Amino acid sequence: MEVFLPIAEVSVNIIAIFSLSGIVGILSGLFGVGGGFLMTPFLIFLGVPPTYAVANEANNILATSVSGSTTHYLKNTLDYKMGLMIVVGGIFGTLLGIWTFTYFKGIGKIDIVISLAYMYILAIIGTAMLVEGLGEIDKARKKITTKKKLHVHYWIHGLPLRMRFPKSKLYESAFTPIIIGLMVGFIAAIMGIGGAFILVPAMIYIIGMPTRLIPGTSLFVTIFVSVIVTFLHAFNYGSIDLILVFMLVLGSIVGVQVGQKLGESVDSAGLKTLLAILLLLVGIAIAYDTFFAEQMINEVIKIDKNNLNPLSMFIKKLSEDMPILYGLFSIIFALTLGVAAAFIRRFFSNMRKKYYKKTN
Amino acid sequence: MTNLIKNLPTEIKKNKLKTGIFLGLSAYWGIILVGTFLSLN
Numbered sequence: 034m035e036v037f038l039p040i041a042e043v044s045v046n047i048i049a050i051f052s053l054s055g056i057v058g059i060l061s062g063l064f065g066v067g068g069g070f071l072m073t074p075f076l077i078f079l080g081v082p083p084t085y086a087v088a089n090e091a092n093n094i095l096a097t098s099v100s101g102s103t104t105h106y107l108k109n110t111l112d113y114k115m116g117l118m119i120v121v122g123g124i125f126g127t128l129l130g131i132w133t134f135t136y137f138k139g140i141g142k143i144d145i146v147i148s149l150a151y152m153y154i155l156a157i158i159g160t161a162m163l164v165e166g167l168g169e170i171d172k173a174r175k176k177i178t179t180k181k182k183l184h185v186h187y188w189i190h191g192l193p194l195r196m197r198f199p200k201s202k203l204y205e206s207a208f209t210p211i212i213i214g215l216m217v218g219f220i221a222a223i224m225g226i227g228g229a230f231i232l233v234p235a236m237i238y239i240i241g242m243p244t245r246l247i248p249g250t251s252l253f254v255t256i257f258v259s260v261i262v263t264f265l266h267a268f269n270y271g272s273i274d275l276i277l278v279f280m281l282v283l284g285s286i287v288g289v290q291v292g293q294k295l296g297e298s299v300d301s302a303g304l305k306t307l308l309a310i311l312l313l314l315v316g317i318a319i320a321y322d323t324f325f326a327e328q329m330i331n332e333v334i335k336i337d338k339n340n341l342n343p344l345s346m347f348i349k350k351l352s353e354d355m356p357i358l359y360g361l362f363s364i365i366f367a368l369t370l371g372v373a374a375a376f377i378r379r380f381f382s383n384m385r386k387k388y389y390k391k392t393n
Numbered sequence: 394m395t396n397l398i399k400n401l402p403t404e405i406k407k408n409k410l411k412t413g414i415f416l417g418l419s420a421y422w423g424i425i426l427v428g429t430f431l432s433l434n
Contacts, residue, residue, distance in 0.1 A: 145432065152425055160418055167414065313421060324428040 039345035040274035040352055041085040049079055050277070051284045054093070058288015060308065061097070063295055068285065069094050069226030070158070074151050074315050078322070081277070083147040084138070087224060088266035088273050091259050092367050093281035094227040098255035099371025100286055100378075105249025107379060112200040112246045115210055116253040119232070122211035123254060126218025127261045134223055135269065148323040150224055155316035158230060159309045166306035201242045209240055214254065222262050227255040260364055267360030271352045275363060276345070282367065286374040 035044045053075045061068035069090050076086035105111050137143040192206035213235045217228035232251045236242045242250065267273040341349065352359045 149429060152429075156422065156425055160422075163414070163418070167411075316425070317421065320425050320428055324432055 036276065036280075037341070037345060038081070038085075038274045038277050039341055039349040040272060041081050041089075041277065043080050043082070045079050045081065045277070047280060050280045053079075054281045054284025055288040055291075058097075058285035058290075059292035059295065060288075060311075061285070062289040062292020063308075068097075070151070070154060070224070070230060071312070071315060072281070072285070073147075073224065073226065074155070074319050076277075077148070078318065083144045084270065085272045085274060085277075087147060088263070088270065089277045089281065090226070091221070091262040091266065092273055092278045092363055093285060094255060095259040095263055095364065096278075096282040096367035096371040096374075097285050097289060098227060098252045098259060099368050100374040101289070102249060102252040102256055103372050103375035104378065105252060107375070108249070110245050111249035111253055112198060112242065113253070115198050115201055115203075115240070115242065115246075116250045118207055118210035119214035119217070119250075119254045120257040122214025122216075123218035123221075123258045124214075124261060126215040126220075127222045127258055127265070128218075129215075130219040130222025131262075131265045131269070133219070138270075145323065147224065148319055152316050152319045152323065154220075154224070155312045155319065159312035159316055162305055162309035162312065166309055170306065201240075201246055203241060205240070213239065217254070218258050218261075221255075221258045222265070227259060229255060263364055263367070264360040267352070267363055268356045271356055271359070273352070273359070273363045275348050275366065278363065278367065279370075282370050286370070290378060 034047045036047050037044045054072060057068040057072045057075065060071065072093070073083075073086045073090045076090060077083050081089070102111070134143065137146045192208040194207045195205060196207050197204050213232065217232050217235075220226065220231065221228045229251050232254060233247055236247045236251065237244065263273060351362070
C-alpha cells in the first residue's frame with residue numbers, strides 16, 4: 034500500500050511507516066528515549082532522502098514530546114527554570130546546527146554527513162549500552178551490589194553565575210545547563226533528533242537533578258528545540274511533509290503508550306543489552322548503505338509532480354508559496370496532535386481507575 | 394604487563410563470551426572507521 038509524499042517526492046509504504054514508527058514508539062516508551070536516532074535511519078532505509086528524514090522526524094518528535102510533556106505537567110514533575118536554562122543554550126545550538134547543515138548542503142555533502150553522524154552516534158551509544166548492560170547482567174548473576182556516588186563535581190560546576198533551582202533543590206552555575214543545551218541543540222538540528230539520549234545522562238550525572246523530574250524536563254526542552262528545528266527546516270528548505278508527519282505521529286504516539294505499559298513489567302538490564310545490539314545492527318546497516326549501496330539510493334523512482342492528488346497539490350503549493358505559514362502550520366499541527374494524545378491518555382487512564390474502583 | 398600477556402590465553406578461555414563481544418566490537422569499529430576513511434578519500 035504505497036502513498037506518494039508530495040514534498041519528499043518519493044513513494045513510501047504506509048504499513049511499513051506505521052509499523053516502524055509504532056515499534057520505535059514502543060522502544061521509546063520502554064527506555065524513555067525519543068527514538069529519533071532510530072526512526073530517522075529507518076526512514077532513510079525506506080527511501081526518504083536524509084534531508085527530508087531529518088526534518089520530518091524533528092516534527093514528529095515535537096508531537097511526541099508535547100504529548101509526554103503535557104502528561105508530566107499534569108503530574109507536576111517538571112522543572113521549568115532548569116528547562117528554560119537548557120532551552121537558552123538549545124536555541125544557540127540549534128542556530129549553529131542549522132548553519133552547519135546549510136554549509137554541508139551548499140557543498141553537496143549533507144547526505145553523507147547525516148549518514149556518518151548517525152553511524153557514529155549509534156555505534157557509540159550501542160557500544161556504551163552493550164558494555165553497561167552486560168556488566169549489569171554479570172553483576173546480577175554474581176550478586177554484586179555497588180554504591181554509586183551521589184554527585185560528582187566536574188570543572189563545569191565551578192563556572193560563575195550560580196543560581197538556585199528550587200524544584201530540583203540545586204545551587205549551581207547557569208552555564209552548566211546552557212552548555213548542555215548548546216550541544217543538544219546542535220546535534221538536534223543536524224540529525225533531526227530530540228537529543229534526549231544526551232540530555233538525560235547529562236541531567237543525571239552532570240547537573241545532578243532528581244530522577245523524577247528528568248523525563249518531564251527533558252521533554253519540555255525537546256519541545257523548544259524541535260519547534261526551532263522544524264520551523265527552520267520548513268522555512269529554509271521546505272522539507273516538512275505533512276502526510277509523512279501525520280503517519281509518523283500516529284504510529285509513535287500509540288507505540289509510546291504501549292511501551293510505557295510494557296516497561297512496568299520487564300527486566301531492564303536484558304532489554305538494555307537487546308536495544309544495544311539493535312542500535313549496533315542499525316549502525317552497520319547505515320554503514321553498508323553509505324559505503325556500498327549509494328547507487329541504489331540514487332535510483333529511487335520519482336513520480337511526475339503534475340499527477341498529484343488535490344491534497345498533495347495543496348500541501349506542495351502551500352510549502353512553496355507560503356513557507357512561513359507552512360512552518361507555523363506544521364508546528365501547530367504537531368502541537369495539537371501531541372496535546373490531544375496526552376488528554377486522550379488521561380481520559381482512558383481515569384476511566385480505567387474508575388472501573389477498578391467499582392470492581393473492587 | 395608480562396603477567397597479563399602470560400595469563401591471556403587462560404583468561405580468554407575463561408571468558409569466551411566477553412572475548413567474543415570484544416572481538417565483535419573491535420571488528421565493528423574497524424569496519425566503520427575504514428569505511429569512513431575510504432569514503433572520504
